[in-house]
Amino acid sequence: MSNSDPLEHFVAPYDDSVSFDELPDAPPTTGYRPSIMGWIGITVAVFWLAVALIGPFIAPYGENALPFPDAYSEFQSPRSGAWLGTDVEDRDVLSRIMFGAGRTIGISLSATLLAYLTGVVLGIGAAVSGPRVDMAMSRINDAFLSLPTIMLGLVVVAAVGSSIPVLIVTAGLIYASVVFRLSRAIGMEIMVMDFVEAAKVRGEGRWWIITREIWPNARMPLITDFGLRLIYVILFISSLSFLGLGVQPPKADWGSMVRDNLGALQYGGSIISVVAPALAIASLTVGINLIVDDVSAHGGGKLSKRM
């Protein structure tokens, strides 16, 4: 089968009974399947989540118990009975990490959920509202955004005192302004799509448009961002704890553990008491990051193609 002579008229063999149907689009894509990096992230995140949930029950010692009450010495090296050594007050580092996991992850998760609840409701609300309401909400939000987060956190905590609810509300509201910006932008983008206009022409109310037309399309990018925002909140809570304004002693959380045990670096002793909580923070944030990257490489790409 060669039509090397350009003057030649080539006709493919055909069967009159065959009809030429409209050619289909690309076959439907399958759901999300994690890559290797995604699996690593999931493993790390699930591990820490499990530690947070059951850690306090399986920890070898109590949160403030001394593993070696007879031989008190700060910053003991790892040995049998204390696999990660002891800290500045000779408490078991491993047990404190297991107790701290629940607190660090619990506070961060609650704060991020609060940020999302407030931010998404107000952000999508602003997107579907008229220009005046939107303008007012956005300018107030801009004012919030212009304040440095750590400073704002410091001022609030210093003013009302530190407790876990205060931490959650403070971090939640600080990050709500970022979520507001994002969900408003996503909402605006979807608002101008023809299918939203079609719903308006049909006479649908605002509630239907938000819940049935906008939310299903905004969900994916917002969920992706949720993971990313959680990392920022973990780092924020840890920073506050490091500065002494977060979780208060003798309760353990990873940020405050790093701060309490800084002495090990200055005065000598087992630096594992500093490195272990720092590594815990790092591995959790990296793990979540891997999941977010993997999901957005799949879902985000598909979304942008459809939009």
Next chain:
Amino acid sequence: MPKDTQANDVIFEAKDLVISAESEDGSELQIVKSVNFQVKRGEVVALIGESGSGKTTISLSALGYCKPGLKFAGGQAILLGEDVTGKTTDELRPARGENVAYLAQSAAATFNPSIRINEQVTEAPVLHGTKTQAEANAKALELYKALELPDPENIGSRYPHQVSGGQLQRLMAAMALCGDPDLLVLDEPTTALDVTTQIEVLKAFKSVIQDQGAAAIYVTHDLAVVAQIADHIVVLYNGEVKEAGPVDTIINAPAHPYTKRLMAAIRPLPEAGQGEISSDEHLRDDAALEVSNIDAGYGTGSGGKPNVMVLRDINVAIERGKTVGIIGESGCGKSTLARVMAGLLPACDGEIRLDGQVLHPQLEKRTREQLRKVQFVYQMAETALNPHQRIRDILGRPVEFYRGLKGAKKRARVEELLRLVELPTQFADRFPHELSGGQKQRVNLARALAAEPEVVLCDEVTSALDTIVGANVIDLLTRLQKETGVSFVFISHDLSTVASFADEIVVLYAGRVAEQGETDKVLTPPFHPYTRLLVSSVPEPRIGWLEGAIQSQEAQAGIAGAVELTDVGCPFFARCPQSVAGKCDLVAPPRMRVGTGHTIECHLEPGALM
């Protein structure tokens, strides 16, 4: 690579070329199945087929490029004697700048909006070191002149947004030709353009390809365009060559049934007297939807009047069970008129009546029953259907919303609607992205019909579709109208589609009605000069049509300008070959009755418009 000066040498050859896609489960799917063809110097070879036929994929193989997810799986793509299928990007880089050039469909997306045009046109040869900046500038100037661009000396110093769409398309050709390529790959370069603009671009492409002695691969789904520009045609379906040969053989004596179908899908303009003559029994005086003296525009200026007035004094009556076609180039206010009817853009003056009742100009103030009776169908089914709703929910919602049907009754109605638009009922459980473009457009129509409307506003519903798929949708609309008695307002820039389908035509120019009347009467003289320009710009699948069309007085004048809204005089003044200075540019043209229900807005006597 040496450039052979022999006249008959082969620039590009596809030899048993196979390109396959790897699906997610690891199996291979052949997108291009053993394709053979040649492109010789000075020749234009057209690849023609509908979307999904593999025509773009094949054309890109000339650049040694495969879209992500695709790979060369067999055969050869020989560019100037060398097989490019196995080469790396680094090896291909010199050839891509010097031997092959690619022209994408959208010039607007090709140009960087913040860099001056000349810099972008001359970038490739200067970067490849084949020309100095001065040589490239000289070449660019030569091309601007050859492409008949206005003010060739200075057009290069403008930014892309400062030239018209047709000019930008020609500038893209200049960009491609600046490096003296041996082969040009043009991917649907005129598909997105108005017919009037398409003529100017086709003409420029044709002469410049001949003058530069380049060869070209021209990818399109439009046989009428191909007849004007190609020397050879390769007809593709589902990745296979169905028919190939010289242009006159394919156009005048197509042998393969698929080629015959492609030809049949082109709707010629009805000749005088051939249009459907409406019988008296249909001539009832009850308009389903009537707009009178409508003025509308965008923005809010002083006194509550819009900043930019788009529509002025529009009067249209849509009779029950009839179709009114609205035509004009982009920027003439066609979609604006549909949006006014739907209530999306409240008119600032005038009245809209539905069944004799005055409709509120604003959507929010209309009753649910009024909303139900007027439905809107969008041009792009891709964006008009919510990607996260199943077809069942997309069609089910209006059924429930307007008719209150639930459960089994709703499900039955959805299936009935799918059958009505000739789709299998299993599609109810699919998402929009699991359907082809034509199927999505059918769902889009079914959603409007779900409301059991009296009037359906169709905004360019076939413009984004291939010729065959578009023709099928028109057949469907015709059938639906017979079965349900619905009225259509059919907006399109494609006169031949409108003419084949509409009972009445409204020709809009710059927001004013230029001509209005029964299809038959509008398409026969006397013509408004703008109607004449549109009629003469519709490409015919006939070799040599382009040469004839560009000689005509209308085309010469029409190419001169773009649509501009004016406050005084006739907006068509600058482009009209028959304009009278001192009158047409100063006084708004009067509305002349030239026959029953046939009006032309022009200063000239009907005799002068024959």
